[in-house]
Amino acid sequence: MRTRPLKVALLGCGVVGSEVARIMTTHADDLTQRIGAPVELAGVAVRRPSKVREGIDPALITTDATALLKRGDIDVAIEVIGGIEPARTLITTAFEHGISVVSANKALLAQDGAALHAAAEQHGLDLYYEAAVAGAIPLVRPMRESLAGDKINRVMGIVNGTTNFILDKMDSTGAGYQEALDEATALGYAEADPTADVEGYDAAAKAAILAGIAFHTRVRLDDVYREGMTEVSAADFASAKRMGCTIKLLAILERAADGESVTARVHPAMIPLTHPLASVREAYNAVFVEAEAAGRLMFYGPGAGGSPTASAVLGDLVAVCRNKLAEATGPGESAYTQLPVSPxxxxxxxxxxxxxxxxxxxxxxxxxxxxxxxxxxxxxxxxxxxxxxxxxxxxxxxxxxxxxxxxxxxxxxxxxxxxxxxxxxxxxxxxxx
Missing domain, CATH: 3.30.70.260 (ACT domain)
Known part of the structure; x- marks a missing residue:
């Protein structure tokens, strides 16, 4: 076993980043055995250095993420900052300095995934992002690796826990939208500004990523049709129940029957109570994949939160570190079909x-x-x-x-x-x- 540790730069130390740091510390011995070499947290880039971060050596804290990446000894960068900038520039900087990247940044990947993949390929490095879609649920890797030999025709899923919690409360209690949103906010499921969730922007970013993987084509955020769920009412749920249905905010990705185009959309929809997605409750996520050979597959679990998302980040970290030791890279972008996205x-x-x-x-x-x-x-x-x-x-x-x-x-x-x-x-x- 290699004795020199693989050094990791953590970019961002909020809810997810702090949990990543905690797991890296408490599970250090297990990670060493699984990877084949020690893995060491070499620096943590933050915006507010004065904030107390329990379990993290203050000597690791820096406000200069660029300098951390340019040190010359970093092997892997974990980006959990979110947003477009400075995350995009920092990821590009990491690639330029021979550093593979693990990211949870759905917005950036949905907007600039093709350019980031190209940069990773140019430098012979990895870009992994399991945590960008559906939290702890293993989804990205099964779709781009386990199903790589199959043909995926349709993906339909609940990929935002906040909206599912709100709609579930409206369904089970008869509450109105605002009442259910207030409860979600009080419990910490909804942000103070819930727009990204309830208007479908978060789900649309995830839909773009999944569509690209499923159909081996480039799908950007702008290609995804989006409707929010703020107009869903108690009367809509009453009508749905009369039809034997419930209402969910769904991401739906489909290959056309002739195979010549794809569609990607996010909107509220009625689904029969007999459908597996109808029983997904509270803030859970679930994704239903229909493949030609494998048939129908269901991926289910917690789709957000510090620990679940950190689990996905650490899974990617192990894979990327193993690739580093083997002097290899994992799968990159597969966009050979170049299928158009239909309106x-x-x-x-x-x-x-x-x-x-x-x-x-x-x-x-x-x-x-x-x-x-x-x-x-x-x-x-x-x-x-x-x-x-x-x-x-x-x-x-x-x-x-x-x-x-x-x-x-x-x-x-x-x-x-x-x-x-x-x-x-x-x-x-x-x-x-």
Whole structure:
């Protein structure tokens, strides 16, 4: 066994970084045996050096991350800063100085993954990022290594714990969105500013990364269609239950039937209670992968938090260190298919549409005609009086058959223009059937 330690620079020491440092210290002997050489925390770059960091030698703390990377003795850098800058510059600096990188930075990888992979390849180094998607769940490595010989056709998953917690509370308790968000905030699941989570930006970044791996093509954050979940209401859950469904914020990645394009999208959707994702509760994540030979696979577990995310980081660290000892590198970017990403309008799906309409004869026929004019077939219709007791209005719920999303969107716009339609109360896609 090699006796000279592999030296690690830790960039960032927040919730995840501090847990990485703790595990590296407390499990040092086990890590040595698993890697084949000692691994040593050689420096920790932070913004606030005065902050007390229990278990970390103050002598390791520095505010100059660039100088730490340029020391000349660092083997691996762990980037858990997050955001685009200075993370991008620091990762590039690491590669320029012969340092492999382990990152948990979903936003950066979704935006500039291709350039970072190219830089790693140019310098003969590793870029690993299991922790960037779904926390502790082993997902990136199984998809890009274990399923490397298979053809993945579809990936559908819950990849944000905050939104799943909120939607689960709305489903199980009947709470409204704001009430469920307040509980998530009080318990520490939601940030003070939850926009990245509830508007789907976090999930969209993860979707871009997963789509690139699944389909061997480059998918950027801008390619992912995104809708948030702030408009989901208790009434939507009541409708979902009548259909035997629940509501989840889903990342859905699909290869077209002809194999010539892919789609990537994030939005709330109704899914049947019989689907495996319907039973994912609280702040857990789960990803459902459909592959040609392997069939349907489910990956489930805690998708965020210091310890779960640190677990994924340390798994990557072990792999990268082993590669260093073997003077080899692991798998890099696979984008040979160069498939285009189709717009959301090309996606074929079902809709659940709730309308507030005039309560008078002929309304249903007028609505049905509008659907027919746009080539959208209706599956079921339910009409009832308004629950708020408005006597001259009714609630009309329409569930469609599968149709292109563009046709469904066009139908909704036409419905809004009808004199008999007072308003479109809710629009939601139906998936997983």
């Amino acid at each position: 959301m309008g090309d996606v074929v799906t079902r809709y659940h549409i709730s309308l507030d309409v005039a309560d008078k004869p002929g309304v249903l026929a007028q609505v049905a005609t509008t659907f027919a004019e746009h080539g959208v077939s209706i599956d079921t219709v339910r009409q009832q009086g308004r629950p708020d007791g408005v006597g001259n209005e009714a609630s009309l719920v329409v569930v469609t058959h599968r149709a292109p999303d563009a046709a469904l969107s066009g139908t909704v716009e036409a419905l809004r223009k009808l004199d008999t339609v007072r308003g479109v109360a809710s629009i939601m896609r139906v998936e997983g059937e």
